[in-house]
Amino acid sequence: MTDLTGRRALVTGGGTGLGADMARTLAQAGAEVWVAGRRHAPLQSLSDTHAGIRPVVVDVTDEASVKAMFDTTGTCDIVIANAGASASAPFTRTDLAAWNAMIDVNLTGTFLTLKEAAIRLKGADWGRLIAVASTAGLKGYGYVTAYAAAKHGVIGMVKSAALELAQSGITVNALCPGFMETDMTENSVANIAVKTGMSREEARTSLEKMNPQHRLIRPAEVSAAMMWICGPGSEGITGQALAIAAGEV
Secondary structure (H helix, E strand, O other), rough: OOOOOOOOEEEEOOOOOHHHHHHHHHHHHOOEEEEEEEOOHHHHHHHOOOEEEEEEEEEOOOOOHHHHHHHHHHOEEEEEEEOOOOOOOHHOOOOOHHHHHHHHHHHHHHHHHHHHHHHHHHOOEEEEEEOOOOHHHHOOOOOOOHHHHHHHHHHHHHHHHHHHHOOOOEEEEEEEOOEEEEEHHHHHHHHHHHHOOHHHHHHHHHOOOOOOOOOOOOOHHHHHHHHHOOOOOOOOOOOOEEEEEOOOO
């Protein structure tokens, strides 16, 4: 495993699901890890499992809150903008409030987090800025217009920021997992079941079939890709949108 002893890392949306898995993986590699989110309780529960993990509360859609988060954590060598949310509705029934909510947390929140991280890293000779996007940032899916638009925006931002920082030693990349074994996917399964009349098992199978391997992606697979980006020999990997999706895209 990559040795990250002496590195400080921050994972937003870090209390549960993929964020929690990434935080544990980074801590096991020796990094000092901060996990950030809106609710203190899940952050503290995760922190209690490893001495190298500490909690900080943040609203990633609020610029002042993001700045305060970094005031608490200090400059972080590795910053993973993982906080996000998903919601579904037909295109013609997606109202402006729903659209704005998806853009705010998935795109604006990622922008504010990585922008402030880059400001704090100015002058550093090494840094890893990582956005957790989605296969929805690489292709379209029905009924998630706002979510897909936000994730496409994240990838465009990553590619542009990577060019600006290319000579600094700081890389900027996006991870694009397909449907994962997380609570977010379980919420999607429940939503599909309610709206279509499918059983939960049928709804889950419908998502699994989008993956050419007919399964959901494990968070550990995404964490492994994250560790590769943070490992030795990754200096030339920047501005990339890495799909962890079994060939779906």
